[in-house]
Amino acid sequence: MKLKINNKQITGRAGQTILEIARENGIEIPSLCYHPDLEVQANCRVCAVEIKGRINLATACSTVAVAGMEVLTDSPRVRQARRTNLELIFGAHVEKCGHCSYFYDCELLKLSRKYKVPINRFSDRKQGRRTYRFDQAVEVDGTQCFDCRNCVTACARQGINYLEVVGSGINQEIRPTRDKSIACVYCGQCTLHCPVAAAQEQGNWSAVEKILSAKDKIVVAQFAPAVRVSLGEEFGLPVGTNCEGKIYTALKRLGFAHVFDINFGADITTMTEAEEFMDRWRQPQAVWPLMTSCCPSWVAYAEFYHPELLPHLTTARSPHIHLAGAIKTYWAEKKKLDPKKIVVVSIVPCTAKKYEAARPELKWQKRKLVDYVLTVREFAYLIKKHNIDFRNLPDSDGEKLFNRGSGAAAIYGASGGVMESALRTVAALLAATGRTKPSGSTEHSPDQRLEFKEVRGLAGFKEATLVLNGRKIRLGVVNGLGNFSRILPKLQKYHYIEVMACPGGCLGGGGQPIPTTAAIRRKRWESLYNIDKNRLMRRAHENKPMLAYYARIKEQNLGARLLHTKFTKKRNPILTSSVDKRKLPFAF
Amino acid sequence: MSKTANILKKISEAGLVGRGGASYPTAAKWAAVKAALKNKKPGYIIVNGAEGEPGVKKDAYIFHHHAAAVINGVYLAEQFFGADKIKKIYIFLNREYYQLYSFSLKTVLADRPYEALGEKTEFFIKPDRLTYISGEETALLNLIEGKKVEPRRKPPYPTEQGLYGRPTLINNPETFYNVSLAAQNRYEGKRFYTISGLARRPGVYDLPANLTVEEILRQTGNYPAKAFFVQVGGGASGEIFNDEQLSVPAEGAGSIMIYDKKRTDWRKLFKHWLSFYQEQSCGQCAICREGSYRLRELMNQKQFNHKLFDEVVQSLEDTSFCGLGSSMAAPLKSYFANVKN
Ligand code: SF4
Numbered sequence: 001m002k003l004k005i006n007n008k009q010i011t012g013r014a015g016q017t018i019l020e021i022a023r024e025n026g027i028e029i030p031s032l033c034y035h036p037d038l039e040v041q042a043n044c045r046v047c048a049v050e051i052k053g054r055i056n057l058a059t060a061c062s063t064v065a066v067a068g069m070e071v072l073t074d075s076p077r078v079r080q081a082r083r084t085n086l087e088l089i090f091g092a093h094v095e096k097c098g099h100c101s102y103f104y105d106c107e108l109l110k111l112s113r114k115y116k117v118p119i120n121r122f123s124d125r126k127q128g129r130r131t132y133r134f135d136q137a138v139e140v141d142g143t144q145c146f147d148c149r150n151c152v153t154a155c156a157r158q159g160i161n162y163l164e165v166v167g168s169g170i171n172q173e174i175r176p177t178r179d180k181s182i183a184c185v186y187c188g189q190c191t192l193h194c195p196v197a198a199a200q201e202q203g204n205w206s207a208v209e210k211i212l213s214a215k216d217k218i219v220v221a222q223f224a225p226a227v228r229v230s231l232g233e234e235f236g237l238p239v240g241t242n243c244e245g246k247i248y249t250a251l252k253r254l255g256f257a258h259v260f261d262i263n264f265g266a267d268i269t270t271m272t273e274a275e276e277f278m279d280r281w282r283q284p285q286a287v288w289p290l291m292t293s294c295c296p297s298w299v300a301y302a303e304f305y306h307p308e309l310l311p312h313l314t315t316a317r318s319p320h321i322h323l324a325g326a327i328k329t330y331w332a333e334k335k336k337l338d339p340k341k342i343v344v345v346s347i348v349p350c351t352a353k354k355y356e357a358a359r360p361e362l363k364w365q366k367r368k369l370v371d372y373v374l375t376v377r378e379f380a381y382l383i384k385k386h387n388i389d390f391r392n393l394p395d396s397d398g399e400k401l402f403n404r405g406s407g408a409a410a411i412y413g414a415s416g417g418v419m420e421s422a423l424r425t426v427a428a429l430l431a432a433t434g435r436t437k438p439s440g441s442t443e444h445s446p447d448q449r450l451e452f453k454e455v456r457g458l459a460g461f462k463e464a465t466l467v468l469n470g471r472k473i474r475l476g477v478v479n480g481l482g483n484f485s486r487i488l489p490k491l492q493k494y495h496y497i498e499v500m501a502c503p504g505g506c507l508g509g510g511g512q513p514i515p516t517t518a519a520i521r522r523k524r525w526e527s528l529y530n531i532d533k534n535r536l537m538r539r540a541h542e543n544k545p546m547l548a549y550y551a552r553i554k555e556q557n558l559g560a561r562l563l564h565t566k567f568t569k570k571r572n573p574i575l576t577s578s579v580d581k582r583k584l585p586f587a588f
Numbered sequence: 589m590s591k592t593a594n595i596l597k598k599i600s601e602a603g604l605v606g607r608g609g610a611s612y613p614t615a616a617k618w619a620a621v622k623a624a625l626k627n628k629k630p631g632y633i634i635v636n637g638a639e640g641e642p643g644v645k646k647d648a649y650i651f652h653h654h655a656a657a658v659i660n661g662v663y664l665a666e667q668f669f670g671a672d673k674i675k676k677i678y679i680f681l682n683r684e685y686y687q688l689y690s691f692s693l694k695t696v697l698a699d700r701p702y703e704a705l706g707e708k709t710e711f712f713i714k715p716d717r718l719t720y721i722s723g724e725e726t727a728l729l730n731l732i733e734g735k736k737v738e739p740r741r742k743p744p745y746p747t748e749q750g751l752y753g754r755p756t757l758i759n760n761p762e763t764f765y766n767v768s769l770a771a772q773n774r775y776e777g778k779r780f781y782t783i784s785g786l787a788r789r790p791g792v793y794d795l796p797a798n799l800t801v802e803e804i805l806r807q808t809g810n811y812p813a814k815a816f817f818v819q820v821g822g823g824a825s826g827e828i829f830n831d832e833q834l835s836v837p838a839e840g841a842g843s844i845m846i847y848d849k850k851r852t853d854w855r856k857l858f859k860h861w862l863s864f865y866q867e868q869s870c871g872q873c874a875i876c877r878e879g880s881y882r883l884r885e886l887m888n889q890k891q892f893n894h895k896l897f898d899e900v901v902q903s904l905e906d907t908s909f910c911g912l913g914s915s916m917a918a919p920l921k922s923y924f925a926n927v928k929n
Pocket residue numbers: 134138154155158160161162163183184185186187188189190191
């Protein structure tokens with residue numbers, strides 16, 4: 001199909017919108033409410049274009065192109081309309097630029113510069129609107145929200161529907177539902193799809209900045225599997241670039257005393273979980289299916305919506321909690337440091353971990369194990385704020401006592417990865433105990449499988465049946481909470497189920513860089529599996545320093561306090577709201 | 589020729605067009621619904637009789653004087669699609685019209701040959717607050733479905749995917765009335781005009797559709813003696829004409845509102861329009877939600893910022909999601925062009 005955009009002949013496919021065709025051909029059309037993950041809503045009206053023969057302008061995101069169409073994307077009329085619409089949107093968005101972690105990437109600011117939008121002709125009409133905070137994870141700031149509803153749609157896509165559009169016209173407000181049968185599960189998908197950082201993580205970056213300069217603290221950082229393949233996007237590196245080495249350097253430049261890789265913690269999770277699997281495997285009356293629990297959002301979901309499933313969840317702690325425990329006990333001991341002085345900051349692709357870190361079950365000597373949690377976005381903001389030239393940072397390495405984990409740990413960041421990691425170890429454990437002849441200590445017998453490709457991929461729901469040691473294992477993988485209902489009616493069919501709340505797993509997590517789209521998730525995904533492929537050590541149980549820690553904890557009988565956790569039926573999340581009275585300086 | 593093809597031919601020959609404001613050819617709409625119903629489950633018919641725009645009262649007049657003909661028109665539509673193809677008929681009214689006219693409509697529906705039709709007809713009363721936006725076809729569908737009252741993205745059009753995703757015919761009572769006339773070869777090319785404001789004989793008149801505004805005012809004895817201007821096609825969205833521009837037909841919903849030129853304070857008038865729009869804006873799209881509010885706000889400023897006002901009006905016309913937002917531009921622009929020197 002041929003059409004003209006800005007007087008240039010262009011080919012598009014039938015059914016594509018003007019916006020899609022233009023972007024494929026490198027023609028820039030601004031957009032705010034458009035997100036390829038979501039159904040087109042076409043309510044910001046910023047993508048307006050002129051179509052020959054049409055009386056009014058058309059929104060490029062919602063208008064399907066037809067052959068012979070002549071489109072102007074940058075005519076004076078178009079530019080004026082965009083400028084006006086942006087100016088109006090600015091009037092509904094209280095600028096908090098000086099405090100906003102989205103400052104360096106803000107599309108609204110970029111567009112307002114590009115279109116020379118006058119921003120002081122209208123007063124801020126949303127001064128005095130409420131900010132709603134969902135436990136300690138996520139917030140929706142009504143003073144900044146311009147009602148595009150992406151968060152509402154993103155939440156609905158998760159199958160939750162916690163956010164609602166209430167009222168009409170200028171009285172419209174995005175707010176949490178009053179329906180007590182619905183609870184936010186902190187996944188942060190709302191924040192990932194908000195174009196103006198009105199729905200965002202509850203920031204911890206300024207608290208971390210403060211504690212970094214405290215004299216009597218040893219502030220250490222640990223970063224999660226999926227952070228390394230996404231952070232580079234914030235600095236213009238190709239999507240999927242593995243920035244492991246630079247991350248160590250950046251964290252040290254920010255002032256962290258030591259840096260750890262949560263992949264090490266993931267290996268602890270795998271070990272604990274695989275052993276639990278084996279325990280059940282040996283019992284004739286075991287509770288099946290076993291379900292993963294390293295995604296705190298999924299745990300929150302189960303605790304609220306399906307408490308009957310809690311006995312199915314593995315009690316293995318999640319990787320960053322494991323590692324924080326190792327840091328505050330084993331590592332502190334070896335280094336002769338006072339654990340009370342150690343402050344652990346997790347850098348994660350996740351908003352739910354902010355909530356998880358505060359869970360009362362996860363304390364050590366009455367203190368939190370993980371003291372602060374930063375999303376990838378907050379981390380990137382700190383790097384930019386401190387003028388660190390990330391692109392040109394040299395690589396460096398972290399704390400030697402704990403390593404960078406196995407390949408199995410790297411794929412924790414992808415849907416199916418947690419299960420595959422556990423299966424690699426389960427296969428080995430089965431081989432060691434079962435009918436197949438155990439091989440030498442480092443060699444694996446040929447039927448000990450390493451890769452489990454059947455649980456990989458970005459499909460919303462995956463299932464497979466394996467035969468290990470002559471017994472069938474039925475597997476189910478839920479990729480994105482919105483797909484949970486697909487497995488619910490047939491849970492009993494399976495032995496092992498993985499659930500990750502975010503589409504794609506943590507590589508599509510609620511704390512990842514904006515934008516995160518299917519194409520971007522795919523690239524991050526490829527990169528994680530490449531890391532795995534290129535690691536010499538690809539199974540958790542081959543991680544010797546991890547095994548040393550693991551053995552030591554068992555020896556000290558601390559398993560219950562450091563390796564396992566418990567779950568309880570939950571009521572509605574803590575919802576707080578307030579009106580921000582501060583007059584914020586306008587830094588532009 | 590079959591009876592059903594016959595009615596479509598008659599509608600088409602009579603040249604019937606929608607009378608809610610959009611003037612879409614009736615025959616094309618009916619044909620589209622018929623085609624969409626072909627292989628699908630049954631659809632719906634909606635009588636959109638809840639006019640909410642100031643200065644438009646013709647639906648009330650039609651229900652009052654021609655209830656039987658309106659029902660006959662609905663009946664003809666149902667027969668045209670096939671009774672088994674129509675699941676339900678909704679008669680959409682505001683509270684006042686429901687109180688005044690539902691009794692006579694129900695009486696007609698209880699009689700031959702409409703009993704079966706009456707069985708599947710339901711009255712749907714519009715919530716008071718939603719005067720105008722629910723007149724927008726797709727917003728009306730959302731209202732009946734219990735969703736947030738705001739327009740849907742088009743396509744798909746209601747003729748294909750309307751109420752609950754089924755093909756749906758939505759017509760104004762005037763259209764059903766005209767269909768009934770056309771079926772009996774009695775349609776004379778007339779339409780209903782609502783005349784109000786500075787009028788000596790305000791009311792609803794049934795006159796030829798091709799008259800000019802001046803002819804309508806003179807024939808009804810409403811041509812003012814004082815200096816005046818008119819708003820044609822709706823008391824909010826209608827275009828403004830001065831007394832030298834009256835050789836135009838009265839389009840849209842067919843209303844003529846007469847204003848006293850000397851005594852009309854334009855700021856007050858603009859505030860009146862803009863308050864209406866601000867209240868009626870569903871809030872879905874940024875330009876109409878914010879634009880109506882800011883224009884209203886600009887009217888309070890001592891020094892009127894004409895440039896900014898014009899920019900917002902232009903953007904409303906160019907980029908609104910639905911007709912409500914874009915229709916705001918017509919009165920504002922034409923007032924400046926035609927009345928304010
Ligand atoms: S965090 Fe997740 S569940 Fe909570 S409001 Fe946002 S999208 Fe919905």
